[in-house]
Amino acid sequence: MLLEASKVSKAFGDFWAVAGADLNVGEGEIIGLIGPNGAGKSTFFNCLAGDTLPTGGRIVFDGKDLTRASPEAHARAGIGRTFQVPMTFEDMSVLDNVMVGAFLRHPHRDDAREHARRIVELTGLRPDQPGRSLGTPGRKRLGIARVLATEPRLLLLDEALAGLTPTELQEAIALVRRVHETGVTIVIVEHIMEVIMTLTRRVLVFNQGHVIASGTPETVVRDEAVIEAYLGRGTRSQSRASGNP
């Protein structure tokens, strides 16, 4: 297993945002994490990326225990992440943004620049464009480009495709596919079912800090617990007819 997260929990006071969640990710997989708002997906994601210190549980990546490691240590180990709201380095150009990530494995400027250029080409952005002039799709792409430049083995995409138009969404799905084809393992948190159904082979469903279901996208969308989590009690029969959670 590339990533083994077992019994991960996170409490904020008396509230358990994540209550003993497990996730095992094999090399080369694309896994989807779904769940209603407030289900604990992002907190779990933050624990995996080192942004939030778990209250309990264990996170092992490629044999190394990263449970209490910093985000920098996660990046060095090979775990990269994007953010729900892209945190673009506004005053820097697209290429400079990506170079910040590239420096992790290429300390010399020319090497980092060369590597960053290749990544920018892959994402279809203009290298000299100022970060602050990018719209939402551009910023999302830049977020992916920047983290790809760190050469991650595991990529955590936190709603990286939200807020895009249907055309932009198709382009973004194609981009994630291209990234996956380069050998990067991907865990994706997403609300857009089209993304989950198109990209993933395995899905975990979160609700109230727990994993309530897992399996192929086709099976989880028909799971009664999942439908109840999304729509509430008394809506199962209606949802069963539509085939969507």
Next chain:
Amino acid sequence: MKRFYSPWIGPCLLAAGLLLYPIIFSSPFYRDIGVTFLLAAISASAWNIVGGYAGQVSVGHSMFFGLGAYTPLLLYTLWGWPLIAGIPVGMLLSVALSVVIGLPTFRLSGHYFSMATIAVAELIRIYFGTWTLVGAAIGLQGPATGRGWWDLTFRSELPYYYMFLGVLTFVLYVTFAVERRRFGFYLRSIKASERAARSLGVPVRQTKLQALALSAAFTSAAGSLYAAKTGFIDPDSGFGILVSVQMVIVAALGGAGTLFGPLLGAAILIPLQAATNTWFGGSDSGFTLNIFGVIVSFHGSGAALTFILYGGIIVLIARFEPGGLCELWRRLAPRLWKSAHAA
């Protein structure tokens, strides 16, 4: 027609202007303004490394300036060391202080870091004001006449001018090198978003600490040069809050986080200060009005006007151009270029 343009034209013209300034303006008054300008530019450029590029707004940089100013004079007073030998000692002490200050305060961020730096600088100022070894409130004096060039005590402003210019060139060169290297990219990413920077593997605390140490070393050198030129230092002129505020304002006015911003800021602010001091006097002066039988006295000085000037500049920058004049120029230049060519 082939257009001749090189990015080096501006810096070359600037260098020529700075080299020729004391020859063109040869009166002591203008040379003194030149020296003060260079000192302000060195201090602000040093502050710019941590405050401008890394976005860690220290309002207590006078602690390094004061330490740099006190050290050569103290070593001279105690053991007769030449002033030039005291400069690296002051720099080392300032770097050590920056590490001591940076380790706990870089756990804080935003306004908390700024407040912590003010508090530490004020504590040092108050302590130095009561410490007899460093002359307490009276301060320390340097040599009245130099035993050699190594005492950095000259009668003319000219040697100070070129010495300060050399130091400024070195500080700008180092800043330019920092800008282009990984360190500079890391600083800018930290300024934009620490969280995003950390997710990309940027060692945030270590990078901030390195920036503070480098900035402290240069600020300390500026303090030493100031002490060498004035031949005197006391707690207020070394560690006073106005010393720190001037660095922040000079850099912010020109453009914090840009190479030439502090230079531009100093080029505007220092002549302005000189003008207020000249027109309104350096010491207390004032006038009294009788308004319908009520006597109203107005007392002030050029020095007091400096505070008003600083306050006004802070308001203007914060309201209209947080990026400073360099940012304004960067935005306006393409438009001006276009309209000039369209005409």
